[in-house]
C-alpha cells in the first residue's frame with residue numbers, strides 16, 4: 001500500500017477519520033513521525049510505506065500496521081565519506097562504519113539495502 005493510503009486508513013480506523021497529530025521522533029536511531037491514541041504509538045517511516053504499531057502496555061513487540069505481522073530489521077552499515085574528498089570525486093573517509101537498524105515488514109516492504117554511504121565534512125566528523 002502507498003504511504004498516503006496507509007495514513008488515510010490509520011486516520012479512518014483509529015482517529016475517527018481525523019488526521020492524527022504527527023510529531024517528529026526517533027525510533028531505533030531512525031527519524032519517524034509519531035502519532036498516538038490511548039492504546040498505541042504509531043510510527044510512520046519516511047523512507048518506506050510502513051507504519052509500526054507499538055502498544056503502550058509494551059506487552060508485545062511492535063507490529064506492522066498494514067498486515068499486523070512482526071517487524072524485521074536490517075542492520076545497515078553506513079560508510080562515512082569525507083565531503084571534502086567526495087566533492088573532488090574521491091570517495092575517501094576515515095574508514096568509519098556506523099550501523100543503523102532499519103525496520104521493515106517482510107510482508108509489505110521490500111528488504112532495505114544493508115549498505116549506505118553518507119558524506120560529512122572532516123570538521124563534522126571530528127565534532128561528533
Ligand SMILES: [Zn+2]
Pocket residue numbers: 064065066067068069105106107108109
Ligand atoms: Zn506488513
